[in-house]
Amino acid sequence: MSETFGFTPRRIDVGETTSVVVGTLGELCRVDSRGELISPVCQPFPAPVTSGVVLEDRWVGIWVEAEFQVARMAALPLDDAWRDGIGREELRTVLKNDGLEAVPAASIWSRTLDSEPMALTRVGDGFAFAVLGRGIYLMDADANEIWRAAIPHVGVDGSQRLHRQILEMFVIGDVLQIWMEDAEVYEMSLDDGRIIDQRVIRLSDRLEAVFHSKHLGWLLALSGGGIVRFESLDSAPDIHPTAGPVIDAVEGDSGWIWTGWRHDGMLVDDGVVSRPRRELGVAVLADSVLTNDGTWSACLV
Structure with missing residues (x-):
């Protein structure tokens, strides 16, 4: 395995043959199934990567720059070179100029998110993600929307829960399973996003990860x-x-x-x-x- 990556890692987005090591400042590099480095370290966009997922031929990530209130979602090809993008000061300048949009370098596609992204998971050849106050979206690999659904706002006990945080999402058979930070679990049909089951998990402490x-x-x-x-x-x-x-x-x-x-x-x-x-x-x-x-x-x- 590679001796060191030269940055502070945040997590690994694991794929079948290629995985992506993500740094705390948005550094990225690809490794093989044994952890050997297969691409140089780069920073395609000057912001932390809050979530990412490896698809068949691309990695989809979400960058959030809290100070500038900027969120980008983009796909980078697994088989082509990645490179450094603009820096923070250049991003600041670009954002001040109306009509200009900064995108992650070497991206296949890029989208601007207008609210806080919360969760991201692979679904077949595509992916699903959630945006606070907006909804849950099922997309194909090219970011074409298949369906969207509202984030459940009624708790299992019938109470209203506005601006709920989603902790994790998984595909279980033919459903998309949604885990809320309050340990309520919803199952949505992958066909159309309708809720088909919901429950609450009673815990002695706050849920940190699933x-x-x-x-x-x-x-x-x-x-x-x-x-x-x-x-x-x-x-x-x-x-x-x-x-x-x-x-x-x-x-x-x-x-x-x-x-x-x-x-x-x-x-x-x-x-x-x-x-x-x-x-x-x-x-x-x-x-x-x-x-x-x-x-x-x-x-x-």
């Missing part, structure tokens, strides 16, 4: 540490403490493995196996952990 595996079910990470596993959402929760907050979790050979706040962990039949690490684990890929100093190390469990 991970899904076709074979293992769901793993919920709580903000103060601890995990909750569901084999199905109709099954009883399997609750375990952890050595700290969980940042990334994946399906391993023997079950769930994760990395997080100065520890790596694994869920086994007898409970949690945990090992301390010096740095913060950011992402797990191919039995290795990428830490916040931009280096790889072996997963410790």
Whole structure:
């Protein structure tokens, strides 16, 4: 694996053969399935990348520059060169000139978002994303809209919930599963976006992240540490403490493995196996952990 990336990583957007390492300031680079660097580091747009997803032949990302109140969504080709785009000061100048629009460099297509983007996931050859106060959109790979639906604003208890934050979205069979930050879960038909089921998951702490595996079910990470596993959402929760907050979790050979706040962990039949690490684990890929100093190390469990 590459020794270091030279920037502080935020996460890895994982694909089948190519994945994208995302830095905290919007740095991007592509790696293969073993984490080896296959493209130079670049910054196509001067803003953090809040979310991204790898499709068959492209990566779709969302950049948000909070100070300038700018949000861009764009697709970059997986097989062609990526390059640096404009800097922050040039972006500031462009935004002051009416009629000019800055776009991420080397993009196949680019769109301006007029509200806060919240979640992004792959759906077949395309993707779905959500925008605060606007809705949930299903798109093809070229950003053509297939359908749009309102963000559910009525809670399971019947109360009105305006400006709700979506934490994660997954495709489960023929439905798009929406996880709200308040642990309410909605299932929408992939055919037309209508809601076909909704429920609430009762938790002892604030929900921080949700991970899904076709074979293992769901793993919920709580903000103060601890995990909750569901084999199905109709099954009883399997609750375990952890050595700290969980940042990334994946399906391993023997079950769930994760990395997080100065520890790596694994869920086994007898409970949690945990090992301390010096740095913060950011992402797990191919039995290795990428830490916040931009280096790889072996997963410790």
